[in-house]
Amino acid sequence: MRNLLTVLMVVSFFVLSGCSSKSLETPGSIPQPLPTVPSDYAGKTIPSNADVSAGANLFKTDCVTCHGENGHGDGPASQTLDPRPANLVDLSKIAADDFLFWKISTGIDGTAMPAWKGILTDQQIWQVIAFIRILK
Ligand code: HEC
Numbered sequence: 760m761r762n763l764l765t766v767l768m769v770v771s772f773f774v775l776s777g778c779s780s781k782s783l784e785t786p787g788s789i790p791q792p793l794p795t796v797p798s799d800y801a802g803k804t805i806p807s808n809a810d811v812s813a814g815a816n817l818f819k820t821d822c823v824t825c826h827g828e829n830g831h832g833d834g835p836a837s838q839t840l841d842p843r844p845a846n847l848v849d850l851s852k853i854a855a856d857d858f859l860f861w862k863i864s865t866g867i868d869g870t871a872m873p874a875w876k877g878i879l880t881d882q883q884i885w886q887v888i889a890f891i892r893i894l895k
Pocket of ligand 1: 840859
């Protein structure tokens, strides 16, 4: 009886630890509700002529390492990051243009997410956003 209990405890330990290591493989969480966009950025909308294919190229060069080919937060570097890169497809469903433009411009302090303002032009950031919008 005692042995059976020990076996059960050992088994449940492995089951539980299996679950927690699995959650480490899921992409970073998206804050909900999303933080309020500061006034410098609030209300900005994507230019209707934003070039999606230019955005696709920029995304490949600048974002895929962390966010993954399809923006799912699963790029080659993602496993080593804490917090993990966001799933941009999930985020895109709930975030307005101004939110994305703000976050990509200013980055996120204390995480691997760089500020792209000054590296990419505003036009290029909009192109990247146009590409994120078509990811599935
Ligand atoms: C070096 C790794 C890295 C690169 C390169 C990178 N990101 Fe990120 N990004 C992150 C991480 C990590 C987070 C999650 C931060 C958090 O959870 O607070 C993030 C978060 C984001 C967010 C979500 C912000 C939020 O508040 O949820 C957006 C949007 C984003 N990245 C877009 C991009 C775009 C577009 C590029 C390319 C131009 C890019 N990232 C390049 C690591 C990276």
